[in-house]
Amino acid sequence: MPETVTQDLPANPTTAPLPDQSLGRRAAASPWRVSRRSARANPSAIREILKLADQPGMISLAGGLPSPLSFPLDAIRAATARVLAETPHEALQYAPSEGFAPLRGWVAEHLAGHGMDVDPAQVLVTAGSQQGLDLVGKVVLDPGSTVAVETPTYLGALQAFTLADARFAALDGDVDGPSPAALRRLGEAADPARCVYLLPNFQNPSGRCIPAERRAALAAAAREARVPIVEDNPYGELWYDRAPPRPLATHWPAGTVYLGSFSKVLAPGLRLGYLVAPPDLLPKFVQAKQASDLHTPGLNQRIVSAVLQSGMLAEHLPALRARYRTGRDAMDAALHAHLGARSGLGCRWQAPSGGMFFWLELPAHVDAGVLLARAVARGVAFVPGAAFHADGSGARTLRLSFVTVTAAQIDAGVGAIADALRELA
């Protein structure tokens, strides 16, 4: 079997004692017991590493953050002033759980431009696409349900689905993405996967964009196996060579929940994203959203709606792409200079055609966690790849971000990684 169920639930379905969070107090002193779900959740490896990367002078290639220099401050300032001048009471009042109607309308229109036929009533505005993942866990998964994931996949999705008590089936694949045959087999299992979580565009962490033919084959396999798709697309607008092929949702609209985000095109602090679900399923997401937070902040929704209605994306997106393309090219050049064939260091990578990340495969004898300690000592941080794998593999991989650093920092950082690798040779 190419796919592996990797995270079995503990046999004993009781609550768990609160783990000692190293605050110097004895865990036994706490009257709290955490749920089995919560006991299974681990601190995010990325957040722990970002703490290291915060040290002065450290070059961080570890972050998953967009460049703050890309935030459209003037447009957001102007929209905020307008919303507070024109509709202050409405913006600060409780609002519908589904979201601000003009923003839902904008999303439907925007997705029509990508070939999706979406009624605004199918759109739920969320607090980022991360909330969309949490809601998928609540609405679609039972304790012990299997979710099929890519190898590697987005760590935040593994976290969200772990808190829904999911098991993971890691799909194998190749440079074009997960294998349709592996997905088809999941439908034949005694307990078929409840859904498959896919990131077709410039995946976090691998940067891979699934080509059109593979998308069609994956959607056909999912449909045949009756395994619905959760399609996560925060990076689709960040393309540097050519726009990505049409979404999986266009191949199987009734079988796809689609997640979008404004974090990478506007600013993540707005905490705004959206979920598009088939009409019969959307009310379930609305109910889960009501229980979570009633609604996404109305002020932010109105600000973003005003920003979008101004048409500024037409100028903003090309500028954003140009900024990040420069970073992508600088990192590719640095990798060739320091880790290319002539270095003899045995690393492999493929320059991404969009998104924010390079994915590096290290030679067989090198563990990325061990390399990280050496690299941090040399003033550079990255994210080891193991955390992005549901099947415990990935020890020889790492993720590098190129969007919050200068070309000089990229060169120095990649150079330091090469030096650290030489130490381990």
Ligand SMILES: Cc1ncc(COP(=O)(O)O)c(C=O)c1O
């Ligand atoms: C693949 C993927 N999905 C979802 C998210 C969450 O994004 P947000 O909640 O900011 O929309 C991220 C954030 O980096 C991501 O990389």
